[in-house]
Amino acid sequence: MQWLKTLPRKKSKDRKPLGEKNERGGHKARNGDAIPLMPIGVAADMGFDRNGTPLINPKLFDSLEFSRNPHPYFKIMRDHYPVYHDHLHNVYYLTRYEDCRRSANDDLAFNTIPKGRASTVLGNAQLELSGVEHRRRRGLYDRHLVGQALVKRQHSIESIAKKLISDWEKPSAKGVVQEEGSRSIELGAAFCNEFPVRVVASVLGLPEEAQAKFLYWYQSMMAGFGGSDTAKQGLQARQDLEDYVEGIVEKRRKKPTFLYDSEGNVTGEDIISMLCRTRIDNDFLSTEEITSTIALLVGGGGDTTRGAIMNMWYLLLLHPGQLDAIRKETSLWISAFQETLRYAVPAGASQPKHTTYEVEVAGKRIPAGSLVLIMNHAANRDERVFQSADKFDILRKDLHVGKMLRNGVNKDGQRSHLGFGVGSHFCPGAHISQQEAVVCSKILLEHFKTPKLDLQRCKKDIDGKSPAPLGELAISELWIKCPA
Template identity: 30%
Template sequence: MPEPELPEPELPEPEVLAPSFYDRAHAVHRLWREGGGVRHARFPGAAGIEGWVVTGYDDARRLLADPRLSKQDAVQKFGRRTGRTEGPGEALFTHMLNSDPPQHTRLRRLVQKAFTARRTAALRPMIEAHVAALLDEWEGREEAELIGEFALPLPVAVAFDLFGASDADHEMLQVRGNTLGGGRGDGEVSVFTAEHMHAYLGALIALKRENPDDGMLSALIAARDEGDALSADEITSMAFLLVVAGHQTTVNLIANGVHTLLTHPGSLDALRADPSLMPGAVEEILRYESPSGLASLRYTTEPVTVGEATVPEDEFVHIGLLGANRDPAVFADPDRFDIRRENASKHLAFGHGIHHCLGAPLARLQAGIAFTALLERFPGLRLAEGHEARWQANPRHRGLLELPVRLR
């Protein structure tokens, strides 16, 4: 006589977090890490993010490289499950952050031929010029809003210069959907922004095919590997990833970094006295106030055990970078900001494994140049009186909504 089939075990109901989560995100991640490191949670806000959150450093690092956690078509899966998408169509989904090997291997190999360390290092004079131009606008002023007037336009301008876009296009395509986007403040790219960027990038790619230059877009078009090349959709998707989605990391890195330095005057004074500390300061900012709260989308292809919990198949797993980067098992006194911390670069802010952020060197370069110029040009820089940090209502992006500063 056959044994009766046992019913599938019921999943625990997710912990539904209050909107105040974003103002105490570090404390919540710490409680989760100390309570076993895995929590089934539903985050507040319009993004609709729910899943299993992993907060310990060792588990996070291991799972970031675990092939049982898939990224293949994860954006589409997220859209179907939540009833929303993060863009207007397949042409913007064929990128490395939405694929597994062998597709990911092929895409990364081709893109790396264009996104070289030498090409990134050669961008320094261009980035310095953009930083200087933005800060020139502040001369004679007493105050500024650092995100909208500096941290946001800088990486957009750099990206479009990287692609060989015209100066007029810089003004037309200031990407504002990633910060206050229509007042939502959830850090997501609006479909309106995505559709316009899709159309614009398609036209720019067509132009570069006919008139190639030394920019990255032309390099992506020309990239070859044993006769293989990127398709038009793949080039569009990669460009979109860098300009619209990827630049949010740099915006948050710059804004979070300035906020952190201004609230730690001892570190600020040390940097002014010894600029050689800047590379270490950038790494510590990435660790202490990671520009991403959660790593990009992943889902289980089979049951995966993390600590004492087993995450079922076909569930989203969110790697909690905030918790991992302040794990005392790796970082001594982790809630202390220390620009001389010797192992700060072990942070996971840019991921780990095959999906480690290809644009990390560019983000670091922009941040270091931005911080250095701000400290040199405005020695009296400080937070505006009465400013209280308010954070984007999205667990994936750890970014301030605004950063008003006094310049003198």
């Protein structure tokens, strides 16, 4: 692996354990002064070695501080422990951009993905496939999610967005508070929770009357990645989805349904019809294969897109000058979306891998069969690649925002964000996710006119200031105030 650079290792005797705790729960520095506990968003006290190098306590990865804002800790890891072995959980973390990008592109050394709850809830999940089986499954639908296939679907996406916005006028509208001369809109409940799922359901070819059920199944399956109780809910939702899919498979094999453009012209079969009629080695895909493929597309096209739209609008409302720039040049919506995926990736923060043989990354040996987490959201803040990486800037010149790159680097050496992953497991819904976010945001801005962040209504995180997160990466709700 020629790209790897060997770095000098620190001897274990150079490291000191965490110091004696003080009365506030912090530790003492080498000079005996008490180091106070740091607030959320600042690297907390974990002690130092004799050279003054910050130490990493593996218990950190289970802490609320880390889940709310891991970036101060990622900086320590990038600077001092680019390959960190968490002995407590027996996991290797990669945090520098180039190490992450190259490792994710190396399917020989980092080939298989560990089996996990995705298989339990989603079935034979493509996220956990590799090699021939992965290419076989992905090849079934890739061409339907890029290029002209997306252009033909723009009218449908616009129609779904406008329909959801028109519902805000109803007295029973969710997430809408009418006031004299203005209204406050909770973007999640009023729009983002449904919009991406309805778009994906339309592309898949689900009947409109089934989309409400589909939304419930999707939300239940996503919740199924939590504890044992939610896993049961996720399993039941998946079974209900499979029962539904089984009922339409035979119908679609005999009589496929089609997608249409704005003029009523047929643009091709919907994805479910295509999957139902596809043969591999003269055999139709099984209902289980079709169901797990549908679940994957909904997860990638629904959950990620929801979080990306919410995060993007929150960041733009915090930086009104950048929103003004978009008003003047609407093509900057693509830059805003790409910068959001770099700065605040809403899902897929890491790519889990297993090493197929012993490898060496940044001077540290990783044994064969080790669990490795390629930390994409840490790589996205690497100052070695992105100048002022902790700054949200849709006009930055060091981020590739053109055609999406599966290998993470263009011919001029410019790097893309790793928010959609990289390599063979690059997110299959990346292109349609961007299209959804850009199309709906143009329509939303026209409707909002002069939007303001209504932070008082937002559920607060534990810092009492920023919106509370949904899980770890996307905010749970976003209230926006605008003229009525």
